[in-house]
Amino acid sequence: MTGLQTTMDRSSAELEREISGAEIVVRALRDEGVEFVFGYPGGAVLYIYDELARQEELKHILVRHEQAAVHAADAYARATGRVGVALVTSGPGATNAVTGIATAYMDSVPLVIITGQVPVALIGNDAFQEVDTVGITRPCTKHNFLVKDVADLASTLKTAFFLAASGRPGPVLVDIPKDITAKRCVYRYPDKVQLRSYKPTVKGHAGQVRKAVQLIASAERPMFYTGGGIILGNAAEALTAFVRHLGAPITNTLMGLGGFPASDPQFLGMLGMHGTFEANMAVQHSDVLVALGARFDDRVTGNVEAFAPHARIVHVDVDPSSISKNVKVDVPIVGDLAVVLAEMDQAWREGGHRLDPAALKAWWEQIASWRARECLRYEQGEDIIKPQYVVQKLHELTGGDAIVTSDVGQHQMWAAQFYGFDAPRRWINSGGLGTMGYGLPAAMGAQLADPERTVVCITGEGSIQMNIQELSTCLQHRLPIKIACLNNHYLGMVRQWQEFFYESRYAMSYVDALPDFVKLAEAYGHIGLRADRPADVEPVIREALRLKDRLVFMDFQVDPTENVYPMVPAGAALSDMILL
Numbered sequence: 001m002t003g004l005q006t007t008m009d010r011s012s013a014e015l016e017r018e019i020s021g022a023e024i025v026v027r028a029l030r031d032e033g034v035e036f037v038f039g040y041p042g043g044a045v046l047y048i049y050d051e052l053a054r055q056e057e058l059k060h061i062l063v064r065h066e067q068a069a070v071h072a073a074d075a076y077a078r079a080t081g082r083v084g085v086a087l088v089t090s091g092p093g094a095t096n097a098v099t100g101i102a103t104a105y106m107d108s109v110p111l112v113i114i115t116g117q118v119p120v121a122l123i124g125n126d127a128f129q130e131v132d133t134v135g136i137t138r139p140c141t142k143h144n145f146l147v148k149d150v151a152d153l154a155s156t157l158k159t160a161f162f163l164a165a166s167g168r169p170g171p172v173l174v175d176i177p178k179d180i181t182a183k184r185c186v187y188r189y190p191d192k193v194q195l196r197s198y199k200p201t202v203k204g205h206a207g208q209v210r211k212a213v214q215l216i217a218s219a220e221r222p223m224f225y226t227g228g229g230i231i232l233g234n235a236a237e238a239l240t241a242f243v244r245h246l247g248a249p250i251t252n253t254l255m256g257l258g259g260f261p262a263s264d265p266q267f268l269g270m271l272g273m274h275g276t277f278e279a280n281m282a283v284q285h286s287d288v289l290v291a292l293g294a295r296f297d298d299r300v301t302g303n304v305e306a307f308a309p310h311a312r313i314v315h316v317d318v319d320p321s322s323i324s325k326n327v328k329v330d331v332p333i334v335g336d337l338a339v340v341l342a343e344m345d346q347a348w349r350e351g352g353h354r355l356d357p358a359a360l361k362a363w364w365e366q367i368a369s370w371r372a373r374e375c376l377r378y379e380q381g382e383d384i385i386k387p388q389y390v391v392q393k394l395h396e397l398t399g400g401d402a403i404v405t406s407d408v409g410q411h412q413m414w415a416a417q418f419y420g421f422d423a424p425r426r427w428i429n430s431g432g433l434g435t436m437g438y439g440l441p442a443a444m445g446a447q448l449a450d451p452e453r454t455v456v457c458i459t460g461e462g463s464i465q466m467n468i469q470e471l472s473t474c475l476q477h478r479l480p481i482k483i484a485c486l487n488n489h490y491l492g493m494v495r496q497w498q499e500f501f502y503e504s505r506y507a508m509s510y511v512d513a514l515p516d517f518v519k520l521a522e523a524y525g526h527i528g529l530r531a532d533r534p535a536d537v538e539p540v541i542r543e544a545l546r547l548k549d550r551l552v553f554m555d556f557q558v559d560p561t562e563n564v565y566p567m568v569p570a571g572a573a574l575s576d577m578i579l580l
Helices: 021-031 043-053 066-080 092-106 133-140 150-165 178-182 206-217 228-232 236-246 277-285 337-350 357-371 387-397 410-418 439-449 470-476 492-501 517-523 534-546
Strands: 005-007 018-020 036-039 059-062 084-088 111-117 143-146 171-177 184-186 192-194 222-226 250-252 267-270 288-292 312-317 331-334 403-406 455-460 482-487 527-531 552-557
Touching (some): 018 021, 043 084, 043 171, 084 092, 092 171, 111 150, 143 150, 171 178, 206 288, 206 331, 222 236, 222 277, 228 236, 267 277, 277 357, 403 410, 403 439, 410 455, 410 492, 482 517, 482 534, 517 552
Parallel strands (some): 036 059, 111 171
């Protein structure tokens, strides 16, 4: 980044005393309105931790692994829309955090990660706990900094928060050598940041907006396809109003769930590899596809050459590099989604546009025939628990109002399919990177973000063990998360792929040395409950929800042979779905 300019009230700043770099970090975080810092101490950041202990405004959440610190900060950001903050030490502290940073980078989550570094004079000398943190994290951060002068520390932190939250959000890392946290200077925190090389576009190009509206108005088979950008851009309200006004069908990606109410009849369900039959078929047969805050990733498009073959495409995104990257589009619009949607709505109304009623009626009749396939149906008998039934019961008994986090695998897809999200920032999961071990620390961040709301972590017996040590963090900070483990004794999605594509050779996907999760939860000071039969499911969930102030681990023994349907094989067209 070049051309940094800052403005501030210098007359008052010059009167301030010199303070240490560590105190600058803490004061900068307070000035940014940071509420929680998720972290784990170590030698290179002890000056910062010493300053944290001297104040009470910033709350530090001590995790048990640095990966969990970043996941928790990530989920806090997703749940609130604010920048999440993680603090870790040098060397292994920084490398342990990389998976969390990469997770946030893939899903465009605004984070500031502060890492300790060895003293400036020792950088490059292979000093104790030294790694090239800037080099390691360059591919998975929006930007990163190494601060070598304490006088640059405040302005660098201000720039980090600005970059993390503006344009396409993302994680920004600030690497601070230990001696910089000990040196002193006057604290001058900028009011504003301006970067000559970085000016995100907010308003859409007026001509392109008009062209998009005219194209939509000409459609006989319109379809809206929206992604995580709708959530991140706080555009769900504008999207819902516009799509309802038009009367067109809409689908969300995995990351976009909650951007349009799942209970609305215009919603066709999730799109993509495990999307609904009606959503995938509607995209494939649409003549105008409106993509909003989505990046046409491979799990959505399937075979790119066969994706939406009849459609002219409108694509709106704040990141110009995402447009026509994977799929060539006809009307590109760069801008903030909430702003552009408002501009589109205004242009639509001022132009007196409407979709052709007869064509729209015929389109909805076609969609109804696809819906009649009931692609998500399953049979719940009396003997063995179906995982879909657990998720549906969770939705029913929480009133569909919980924040739901997940790990990655079959349970993630069942959560996405069967817990209908009617509001944004209620569905928190790792999309782009597909990170196992995300769910529990994410639930911690979400619970701290919204302490009055029920937070449910839907996980599997494989994923939960990757960061299960965070049950200790939950006890220390009294986080009453509800964990729903869909325990099928397999790495379920691996087993499903092996069944479909590897002639049922279940190589290393069966987990035959599992702990007793009820006893394990109790050992960590929590409540453990187990459900072995379908009749146990509702009583277990009700008991967990009754215990409002306790973390409850619910171990559901589910059908080990159950598969996620529909499924589009890798590289196939969206219309080539495997159905039950």
